[in-house]
Amino acid sequence: MTYGQRFQHPLLRRFFTGGATGGLSALALVMSLAWMSGRNAGYAIGGSQALIRLIVERFAALGGHIRFDAKVVRICIENDVATGVELESGEIISADWVISAADGHATLYDMLGGRYSDAAFDNAFANYETFPSYLQVSLGMARDLSQEPSYLVLALDAPIEVDPQTRLEELPVRIFNFDPTFAPLGKTAVTCFLQTRNFTWWADLQRDDPPRYLTEKQRIADAVVTILEHRRPGFSSAVEVIDVSTPATIMRLTGNWQGSMEGWLMTPGTGFGSLPQTLFGLEHFAMVGQWVQPGGGLPSGLMTARAAMHAICRQDHVAFRLESSAGGVVASNE
DSSP states (O other): OTTGGGOOSHHHHHHHHSTGGGGSOHHHHHHHHHHHHTTSSOOOTTHHHHHHHHHHHHHHHTTOOOOOSOOEEEEEEETTEEEEEEETTSOEEEOSOEEEOSOHHHIIIIISTTOSOOHHHHHHHHHOOBOOEEEEEEEEESSOOTTSOSEEEEEEEEEEEEETTEEEEEEEEEEOTTOTTSSOTTOEEEEEEEEESOHHHHHHHHHHOHHHHHHHHHHHHHHHHHHHHHHSTTTGGGEEEEEEEOHHHHHHHHOOGGGOSSSBOOOTTTTTOOOOSSOTTOBSEEEOSTTTSTTOHHHHHHHHHHHHHHHHHHHTTOOOEEEOTTSOEEEEOO
């Protein structure tokens, strides 16, 4: 945020000081731009589902099995060794190793019952800043928006009220005119992203007053459509589908602590240092993902998972090999 204050142009200053961007380390932004410039990062046509599908197919080809719609409520432990997991249904699945890529707070304090406290994690959950939660308004447009920019941040004449504690002066708009898989020919998918840290208000509202919860979602959708109509008259008449997700949606579907979009924010205070992947006193257990590596996102999941598998192979005296989907060895530590 201090760096952003150096910009004199009001739009640039607003971009570098507002929302989650304002709390990021400046180096994180530079690295992201460097990755994209070096073609080491980008957008996958088909979105996250395209990446997920490839990972699932590869995992299945290697003999893996995935259980969907199976919520883990407890990590089973015998003599300080993780031996499996218990599902919400009561079923117990035994395992030689338990690797949690789930929400970090739920893993440590719910699934493990806080039995294996770790000073680094205790400090992180007490002091680290998370990425904010968000509402997403998704629109299906019966219109070809190929001439529009794929990403806009609209500066608003009047703030939009997201919830009692949150008013935003900008509306980020992603127009998926670059991905033909998201909508039929002649139509376009559009999403608007509204950040908030008032996750408890939305979760409480969804639980305690469902009718008002639906009313608030409709209010947000109407406000967003009105803003877009003001920018491009006739926009509202082309809206065919509207869907609104809230922090309550994020918490229900992902279990993410505080409804965070990506775990720990990479700030000057956190730097690039990772948190422990293992817990003192607990054997055959590891943690991976965005609650281990500040910055979140897919790269942190892959990097921490690779490190965990490398450590497991070393402990079990198994050669650690990375292979391409074609079967060629990319790296080997035999």
